[in-house]
Amino acid sequence: MTNDVLNTLRHDINEIDSDLLVLLAKRRRISHGVVEYKIANNKPIRDEARELALLEKLIGYGKSLGLDAYYVNNVFQTILEDSVLHQQAMLQKNLNPDALSETHRVTYLGGQGSYSQLACHKYFSRRPGKLIEIGCTSFDEITAKVENGQADFGLLPIENTSSGSINEVFDLLQHAQVSIVGEVTHSVEHCLLANPGSELSQLTKIFAHPQPFAQCSRFLQGLGDLQHETCDSTSSALQSALSTPNSAAIGSAQAGKNVGLEVIKSNLANQSENHSRFIVVARKPLQVSNQIPTKTSLIMSTKQQAGSLADALMIFKQHKINLVKLESRPTPGNPWEEVFYVDLEANLADNQVKTALEELKEHTQYVRILGCYQSETLQAVSVNS
Numbered sequence: 001m002t003n004d005v006l007n008t009l010r011h012d013i014n015e016i017d018s019d020l021l022v023l024l025a026k027r028r029r030i031s032h033g034v035v036e037y038k039i040a041n042n043k044p045i046r047d048e049a050r051e052l053a054l055l056e057k058l059i060g061y062g063k064s065l066g067l068d069a070y071y072v073n074n075v076f077q078t079i080l081e082d083s084v085l086h087q088q089a090m091l092q093k094n095l096n097p098d099a100l101s102e103t104h105r106v107t108y109l110g111g112q113g114s115y116s117q118l119a120c121h122k123y124f125s126r127r128p129g130k131l132i133e134i135g136c137t138s139f140d141e142i143t144a145k146v147e148n149g150q151a152d153f154g155l156l157p158i159e160n161t162s163s164g165s166i167n168e169v170f171d172l173l174q175h176a177q178v179s180i181v182g183e184v185t186h187s188v189e190h191c192l193l194a195n196p197g198s199e200l201s202q203l204t205k206i207f208a209h210p211q212p213f214a215q216c217s218r219f220l221q222g223l224g225d226l227q228h229e230t231c232d233s234t235s236s237a238l239q240s241a242l243s244t245p246n247s248a249a250i251g252s253a254q255a256g257k258n259v260g261l262e263v264i265k266s267n268l269a270n271q272s273e274n275h276s277r278f279i280v281v282a283r284k285p286l287q288v289s290n291q292i293p294t295k296t297s298l299i300m301s302t303k304q305q306a307g308s309l310a311d312a313l314m315i316f317k318q319h320k321i322n323l324v325k326l327e328s329r330p331t332p333g334n335p336w337e338e339v340f341y342v343d344l345e346a347n348l349a350d351n352q353v354k355t356a357l358e359e360l361k362e363h364t365q366y367v368r369i370l371g372c373y374q375s376e377t378l379q380a381v382s383v384n385s
């Protein structure tokens, strides 16, 4: 095949890809129109029966065109997720017009290229407005700036599929005067990044935030006794790698490219599906529409007697409230006493939930609602193909 033939084929592919983008943008605009109907008619945003029918039809049609079911399903699940999350964000904006203003001042950990920045861009891409980014060097600084009004929102990583819960953030939530108003998950693809021309065998030192170190522990063990230097954020790890000979940093390929570092090894995380979940905090709670999947997070300490945690959890069962996360942390100043973090699939505006939370007070020493927010961890509909 000559170069000319390759160029022609690539030109054709480029045109098709552009056409696909035009169609995707058009589809998204139409889906925005559906929200108006759903607001006017108080219908849930998600219609799983419609999604299933749509996927089955598309998979069937795809087969007739020689496209396998797995491929078609994956592509359209992504499109549907985008559509649902955009619709939800629009509905929330409609319900909280003052709180979700045209300018979002957002604090997050690190600066250019940090995973928190990527998650921030993802979250606010669905919430149009001017984004003013405030990179911070600690989780405390992130919440302090929200508390004192220097920022409208703060983004905090709360858990990761490889390294588990981020305890520092759970502990911070015990005393921070903020409300959880949102969540976003972001896939974290760790790469080893070094100055151009560097080789793995020449490295003597690796810079990273403690989280990437934990999430890539198996790969790092395999490298032998290289020096590990922990940094405040991925952005500062990248800067250190840039200025230190024979060193590398752990970060995303995009972050490396932004500062002039090259990928010398990719897919470093212990789990191939490495995702982080971030919470979005604000000074005041937001109202959450009953038309969208909602989570409520709370902290509670139970009475110091046998069965008190089980009694507290039974209340959720009795009220048919699904518990999606339960985490325990020590209570500061009270050794061996635990405080429990609970995530529920529940909306605080729901009477059933209000009753359950009243009953919960009878079985606990202390309950504090951390926030009620739209759930962005969507369960995809499953298609038999």
Ligand SMILES: O=C(O)C(=O)C[C@]1(C(=O)O)C=C[C@@H](O)C=C1
Binding pocket: 031, 034, 035, 045, 046, 047, 048, 050, 051, 054, 079, 080, 083, 084, 087
């Ligand atoms: O058909 C609808 O009700 C829509 O809102 C559109 C759409 C889609 O993007 O296709 C989005 C969300 C629903 O869960 C189902 C389908």
